[in-house]
Amino acid sequence: MHSDVFDRYHHGHSLLHRLDARVKAIVTVAFILSNVLLPDGAWTAFILAWMFLLIANLFSQLGIGFTFKRSFIALPFALVAVTAIFSIPGHPLAEWHIGTETLIPTDAGVLRFVSILIRSWLSVQMAILLVAVTEFPKILHALEHLHVPSIITTIIAFLYRYLFVLTDEVMRLLRARQARSAAAPGLRSGGSVRWQARIAGNMAGQLFLRSYERSDRIYNAMLSRGYKGQLMTMHPLRITRPDWLAAMCAFIFLLLIQILGRL
Amino acid sequence: MHYSPVAMHIPDGFLSLAISIICWTVTIILDGIAISRTNKSLGERQVPLMGIMAAFIFAAQMINFPVAGGTSGHLLGGALAAITLGPWAAMLVMTSVIAVQGLLFQDGGLIVMGANILNMGLITVIIGYGLYRATFGRSQGVKVWVAGVAAWLSVMAGALLTSLELWLSGTAKLSIIIPAMLGVHALIGLGEALITVAALSFVFRTRPDLLGEGSASVKGGRGWILAGVLVALTVVLLSPLASVNPDGLNRVAMNLGFFNTAHFASGLLAGYKIPFLGNTPVSKIAAGAIGLLVVLGLAFLAGRALQKKS
Numbered sequence: 001m002h003s004d005v006f007d008r009y010h011h012g013h014s015l016l017h018r019l020d021a022r023v024k025a026i027v028t029v030a031f032i033l034s035n036v037l038l039p040d041g042a043w044t045a046f047i048l049a050w051m052f053l054l055i056a057n058l059f060s061q062l063g064i065g066f067t068f069k070r071s072f073i074a075l076p077f078a079l080v081a082v083t084a085i086f087s088i089p090g091h092p093l094a095e096w097h098i099g100t101e102t103l104i105p106t107d108a109g110v111l112r113f114v115s116i117l118i119r120s121w122l123s124v125q126m127a128i129l130l131v132a133v134t135e136f137p138k139i140l141h142a143l144e145h146l147h148v149p150s151i152i153t154t155i156i157a158f159l160y161r162y163l164f165v166l167t168d169e170v171m172r173l174l175r176a177r178q179a180r181s182a183a184a185p186g187l188r189s190g191g192s193v194r195w196q197a198r199i200a201g202n203m204a205g206q207l208f209l210r211s212y213e214r215s216d217r218i219y220n221a222m223l224s225r226g227y228k229g230q231l232m233t234m235h236p237l238r239i240t241r242p243d244w245l246a247a248m249c250a251f252i253f254l255l256l257i258q259i260l261g262r263l
Numbered sequence: 264m265h266y267s268p269v270a271m272h273i274p275d276g277f278l279s280l281a282i283s284i285i286c287w288t289v290t291i292i293l294d295g296i297a298i299s300r301t302n303k304s305l306g307e308r309q310v311p312l313m314g315i316m317a318a319f320i321f322a323a324q325m326i327n328f329p330v331a332g333g334t335s336g337h338l339l340g341g342a343l344a345a346i347t348l349g350p351w352a353a354m355l356v357m358t359s360v361i362a363v364q365g366l367l368f369q370d371g372g373l374i375v376m377g378a379n380i381l382n383m384g385l386i387t388v389i390i391g392y393g394l395y396r397a398t399f400g401r402s403q404g405v406k407v408w409v410a411g412v413a414a415w416l417s418v419m420a421g422a423l424l425t426s427l428e429l430w431l432s433g434t435a436k437l438s439i440i441i442p443a444m445l446g447v448h449a450l451i452g453l454g455e456a457l458i459t460v461a462a463l464s465f466v467f468r469t470r471p472d473l474l475g476e477g478s479a480s481v482k483g484g485r486g487w488i489l490a491g492v493l494v495a496l497t498v499v500l501l502s503p504l505a506s507v508n509p510d511g512l513n514r515v516a517m518n519l520g521f522f523n524t525a526h527f528a529s530g531l532l533a534g535y536k537i538p539f540l541g542n543t544p545v546s547k548i549a550a551g552a553i554g555l556l557v558v559l560g561l562a563f564l565a566g567r568a569l570q571k572k573s
Binding site for chain 2: 008028029032033035036037070073074077080081083084086087088112116117118119120121122123124127128131136139149151152154155156157158159160161162163165166167169170173174193194196197198199200201202203204205206207208209211212214215218219222227228
């Protein structure tokens with residue numbers, strides 16, 4: 001089995017695909033930053049930011065609703081923001097008694113809650129789009145050019161390369177466990193939770209040793225191919241005029257969003 | 264099923280810019296030290312090793328086991344990485360893992376990535392290695408059960424930091440988020456502790472050389488003990504204090520009359536307080552300390568049982 005389920009890249013030849021990876025990374029971060037900077041309840045600005053996102057979706061030629069489909073990934077975390085409804089001082093809207101608890105939602109609290117959800121919903125979509133139109137090694141290359149320490153990018157490059165291999169390894173371990181865990185109908189297979197945990201721990205230990213030994217072999221193989229402690233690449237990044245133009249347009253748009261958000 | 268996301272990856276939009284920047288600063292400083300240390304002490308051989316180990320942590324997070332009620336226990340890996348790779352290398356490995364989870368899978372945001380790395384990758388390593396470092400020269404049994412406690416505490420530390428960051432950003436109510444987050448992660452931490460203990464005993468049995476003399480595991484200095492114990496103590500003392508000692512925001516909340524945490528914390532020690540001490544900070548700290556002792560005891564027993572079996 002090969003786990004290409006991990007690959008988030010969608011092949012294409014759109015304008016967005018062809019843009020320099022650095023430009024895409026920077027614009028993505030700037031967009032998220034802009035969302036974080038917008039005050040609570042800046043509805044016009046939120047709508048404009050959403051338009052920015054839709055336009056980016058259009059330029060990617062992946063369909064205008066492409067990022068929408070996967071955009072609810074951060075939703076479970078919204079649970080913690082629910083408490084903001086009760087914690088921001090403001091005009092009380094109601095008073096709820098739950099057991100001994102008295103919860104008072106305020107208008108400012110609700111505003112904060114909704115704004116947090118919108119900010120995170122918009123931000124996560126841009127991040128989804130970035131990895132959909134940029135091959136991951138290119139993003140790494142861009143990060144290197146943006147002065148992320150090379151040891152980090154090299155570790156990540158290895159992680160990305162061997163993620164698939166070790167995932168296969170885990171799948172084999174899990175399948176082996178499943179194959180040996182027969183259960184009568186209505187009964188749980190295996191023993192107590194502690195026993196289950198020990199099996200899981202042994203699997204983790206096993207995986208650790210296999211990975212460790214594999215890294216030895218990989219290192220030897222790399223040495224024999226001339227590895228000197230640095231990964232080489234044949235794809236130098238080059239910023240061209242369309243890149244500058246796209247970046248300019250994006251930043252003007254973001255500036256507009258910020259100004260409108262503060263009117 | 265790809266891998267089990269942990270309820271600690273903060274998405275973008277949940278932290279204020281100020282908090283995000285502060286967390287990035289701390290993360291960059293710690294990682295900067297880690298980079299200069301690993302550059303000095305490790306050869307080029309270490310880079311592929313750290314890369315594969317990062318992939319290992321990532322893959323190991325997929326190993327789960329059923330606990331009651333449809334939930335499952337699984338691994339975060341900070342403490343395990345720290346013990347097997349040494350502290351500085353583990354910091355870089357965990358940083359890379361969390362960076363990939365955020366970048367590639369949007370499990371955790373980009374602006375808030377500094378906070379996520381700090382919560383799940385750095386603080387876990389400091390506690391994990393610090394407490395483990397204190398056991399040098401002791402028997403294997405002691406090492407393994409201290410590692411278990413360290414693993415549990417590392418998850419709690421991450422949960423506490425996450426809660427504080429959310430609260431300081433005005434995203435969550437302190438008196439709810441702390442008991443809720445710590446309550447959930449006390450259970451998640453048990454899974455972490457059990458797997459870490461079992462995995463370590465497995466490595467001790469099969470490849471003791473990887474954890475013995477001359478290995479990366481023993482490279483950390485004595486200063487780590489201090490750091491680890493300090494962070495662990497902070498977690499034990501601050502968690503109960505944070506939910507009783509209201510300031511600013513919380514005072515307003517209290518004046519409005521909805522300051523009551525008992526409902527959310529009714530767990531082992533209902534509302535984190537000892538009956539005869541009343542609802543005072545002393546009582547909550549005492550409850551926290553008792554809770555810690557109980558967990559230490561449980562981990563000790565579990566460690567011994569595992570040792571005997573093997």
